[in-house]
Amino acid sequence: MNQSLKEALTICDEIEELLANAMPAPDTQKLDRIRFLAGQLGGHDSYITDQANKLRSRAAIYFSARRHQSQQGGADGLMREMRYSLLNAIRNQVSALQAGMD
Template sequence: MHSWNGILSTCDEIEELLRTAAPGADTQKLREVRTLALRMSGRDSYITDQANKLASRAAIYFSERRHQAEQGGAEGVMREMRYSLLRAIRDQAKLREQGTT
């Protein structure tokens, strides 16, 4: 299990991967995002849920064409991953960290 700071650091790693990502088939980036998302799972059910959603959305973004059928297209999927899901995970980790100090 990761510390709350470790979860925040993992979010930063995912953010960096996504920052340079392009929509389309990319099994290497998908594997990296899934591995990092899994690393955040287990300590908090909300974070686990959001990390699972992130991995699921990454599978759509890094597919050959599935992102095209999503609302907002690839840009919408990316926006959800970077600005909704990662923010939710970070906020929860910060909240939990404050509760343990």
């Protein structure tokens, strides 16, 4: 597997670990780390960059004092979107890019 694609999967795993025990409350340390990691995902292709940017914006809402409460599905909906929709979309795109290289 291409090294940068392998790193993308490792980044997804780290983001998922950060989200696994996260609470919907201000946590600048986790938010900053997720923002940094999501920024590292950019550049593989436009779809991954788009999904990573969505992840960054959703994390900012999740780790706010109250903004997560006004989202459809609330904090739980945001967490499902980040962990399952966005991270899985990134992983699937990485797999598709890898398959195209083989």
